[in-house]
Amino acid sequence: MTFPERVFEIVRAVPPGLVVTYGQVAALAGFPRRARHVGQALSGCPSSGPWQRVVGAGGTIRVSKPQCQLELLRSEGVEFRGHRVNLGKYQWQPGPLAFAAL
DNA sequence: CCGATGACTCACG
DNA sequence: CCGTGAGCCATCG
Numbered sequence: 001m002t003f004p005e006r007v008f009e010i011v012r013a014v015p016p017g018l019v020v021t022y023g024q025v026a027a028l029a030g031f032p033r034r035a036r037h038v039g040q041a042l043s044g045c046p047s048s049g050p051w052q053r054v055v056g057a058g059g060t061i062r063v064s065k066p067q068c069q070l071e072l073l074r075s076e077g078v079e080f081r082g083h084r085v086n087l088g089k090y091q092w093q094p095g096p097l098a099f100a101a102l
Numbered sequence: 103c104c105g106a107t108g109a110c111t112c113a114c115g
Numbered sequence: 116c117c118g119t120g121a122g123c124c125a126t127c128g
Contacts, residue, residue: 003125021110021111022109022110022111023110023111026110031124033122033123033124034110034123034124034125035110035111035123036108036109036110036111036123036124036125037108037110037123037124037125037126038109038110039108039109039110040108040109040125040126041109042109043108043109045109051109054109055109056109056110056111057110057111057112058111061109062109062110063109064109069109
């Protein structure tokens with residue numbers, strides 16, 4: 001299983017209405033130092049994918065077109081304060097069963 | 103092989 | 116809140 005593949009598996013597991021950070025995804029994938037590569041992996045992702053649930057540390061939007069991602073997330077029920085989400089309220093906490101299927 | 107690059111993060115001023 | 120700089124590390128030319 002390659003790193004990019006792990007990234008997709010994990011991102012796919014994030015439920016609508018919640019988000020995760022790049023660093024968090026990297027850590028869950030087993031590589032805490034590769035937050036940047038998570039973004040790199042997602043950069044080649046179709047515009048319809050589940051990538052919009054990934055945000056930067058602190059909940060900031062990091063994509064080139066923030067407005068776009070913001071809309072997608074808002075349509076899932078995620079609220080924003082400027083270009084930032086309230087992680088305390090919307091960050092995904094993987095439950096024990098979350099990876100049963102992976 | 104080397105250097106530049108980047109959807110990262112953190113510490114500091 | 117904003118800019119800077121420094122670690123980070125796979126990928127690309």
